Amino acid sequence: MSDYWVVVVICGMAGTNASDMDLVAEARRNWIAGGLGEVDAMVSATSLARAHQIVLGRINQALTEFSLTFSRYEALALLSFARGGSMAMARMGERLQVHPTSVTSTIDRLERDGLVTRSPHPDDRRATLATLTPHGRSLHGEATKALEAIRWGMGEIGNEQLNNLNQELAHVRASGGDNVSGSIRTDAKGNS
Amino acid sequence: MSDYWVVVVICGMAGTNASDMDLVAEARRNWIAGGLGEVDAMVSATSLARAHQIVLGRINQALTEFSLTFSRYEALALLSFARGGSMAMARMGERLQVHPTSVTSTIDRLERDGLVTRSPHPDDRRATLATLTPHGRSLHGEATKALEAIRWGMGEIGNEQLNNLNQELAHVRASGGDNVSGSIRTDAKGNS
DNA sequence: ACCCAATAGTCGGACATCCTACTATTCGGT
């Protein structure tokens, strides 16, 4: 496994601009040079963070046109799939996997922009229902088209390869306790 | 459109707690039901965000013991590999791929905690050098051990599988303009 | 030599996220 990387070391980084080098491979190099362990895991975490940064950056870029962020878009999307376009805030937090205070903050901004309204829950006076406004629903539709147009920030990666990526990420999610029963490929070919 | 929901309910989501279902697969289901496109890309972006959240969450958890965050840890690691343990802030921003103001913010906190010191650059009076203190260097060493102990948040995933993941993530990074020449496997077996 | 563009760092503002603490409400067990 490890000899795949030797070539790069020989190539030398001296005088190379940061924007011109493989920063993740550079991290791997430094790690090995420092005699540190768990290099593959370190590279995975680094790569994951960088890939996330790239994809989220492109998504948020595409959403600025609608004065939205990915967080707020996700909330709109969730509501758009809910019956009546409304859902209790606590349930939104569960689905979006964020802290209750993050839901408060997100709904605050969506409400400020007229995309969502708060109303008391009819059956539980502790709870608050967030409901999509007509404007919120139409904006979600337009934003969705924009995200499809940029393929959700996944660049020119083909669907076949995206499925491979999803499989690998499902293992990570599974290791974190997520239920991935609906995401793991069960055919014999499973590439990992 | 709306009658598609009947199917979903029948599929067995009714009464199911959010923490018990595959949220990414659920998103895929909703997307297909809504007749939307680029489903694979959407699932990839969603999975990537979730995996990132899980891994970063574990990493930051392991670092709380040292009063560090992953951002600050990354800055310490970068400095620990630099000659003399010091580097101009602008170069740190390039390597860490963050905005210059984020470097200012990170160094502010590291300096406040006595892990780093600021000093004027000897050759360029515009620039500021961030230099690791002895305490900063030793704390970085301890934090690194802690991160290795939790395998950088990658759970029990084997190295073979981590390499597969890295390959897939390298494609994403490449699509974002990153140089991944040091990360792409060049042997015939290339799994994607 | 001088002026203007590029570069380095910081400040203020906007967001997203988490945590702790607090109030209001609901629900289960005695």
Place this chain on the structure above:
DNA sequence: ACCGAATAGTAGGATGTCCGACTATTGGGT
């Protein structure tokens, strides 16, 4: 029927990230 535990939402505070604007310095072209 009542009391304590659990739940829903919010307020305040810390951190990280970005952007635009601003100051200081450097460097290239005329």
